[in-house]
Amino acid sequence: xxxxxxxxxxxxxxxxxxxxxxxxxxxxxxxxxxxxxxxxxxxxxxxxxxxxxxxxxxxxxxxxxxxxxxxxxxxxxxxxxxxxxxxxxxxxxxxxxxxxxxxxxxxxxxxxxxxxxxxxxxxxxxxxxxxxxxxxxxxxxxxxxxxxxxxxxxxxxxxxxxxxxxxxxxxxxxxxxxxxxxxxxxxxxxxxxxxxxxxx
Numbered sequence: 001x002x003x004x005x006x007x008x009x010x011x012x013x014x015x016x017x018x019x020x021x022x023x024x025x026x027x028x029x030x031x032x033x034x035x036x037x038x039x040x041x042x043x044x045x046x047x048x049x050x051x052x053x054x055x056x057x058x059x060x061x062x063x064x065x066x067x068x069x070x071x072x073x074x075x076x077x078x079x080x081x082x083x084x085x086x087x088x089x090x091x092x093x094x095x096x097x098x099x100x101x102x103x104x105x106x107x108x109x110x111x112x113x114x115x116x117x118x119x120x121x122x123x124x125x126x127x128x129x130x131x132x133x134x135x136x137x138x139x140x141x142x143x144x145x146x147x148x149x150x151x152x153x154x155x156x157x158x159x160x161x162x163x164x165x166x167x168x169x170x171x172x173x174x175x176x177x178x179x180x181x182x183x184x185x186x187x188x189x190x191x192x193x194x195x196x197x198x199x200x
Contacts (some may be wrong), residue, residue: 013035076182
């Protein structure tokens with residue numbers, strides 16, 4: 001796909017209410033605003049986790065375009081998978097305990113998709129970054145201490161790797177480490193450049 005001319009108007013919108021994605025996008029030093037797409041994030045029947053992530057990232061971007069039809073919209077979504085089972089945001093302490101018990105000693109794949117959508121030119125760019133995280137074996141008291149300290153109830157997999165959750169893992173492998181937090185900046189930078197945005 002060939003680059004197009006410098007975007008006009010140069011309004012960038014992050015279609016997400018996540019404070020983690022907002023902080024990550026701010027690192028690119030591009031002015032942006034946010035909106036909060038309200039979507040059913042359930043996977044479709046027989047849909048692969050990677051496909052779910054890409055589809056939802058695109059749907060969030062398209063939903064954002066309903067409020068900002070002239071803007072460049074960024075949508076992103078993450079699906080975590082352990083032993084073939086998707087891990088959503090736990091929401092409660094009990095669910096977080098169950099997730100960390102399930103991921104103890106296991107490898108978890110975090111599939112994070114990003115979509116850049118521009119409705120006026122009917123153009124879109126998308127990318128998928130996968131991070132593999134190996135959790136160490138977690139004793140029940142370690143799980144409780146961690147949850148009390150970090151309270152990661154809004155994080156898929158019940159661990160804030162950018163915070164104290166890093167102590168729960170043996171290693172992290174990825175070509176795009178920011179993807180683990182929820183927005184793959186290496187991939188997004190590539191998409192923005194392809195769309196004509198100037199980045200260093």
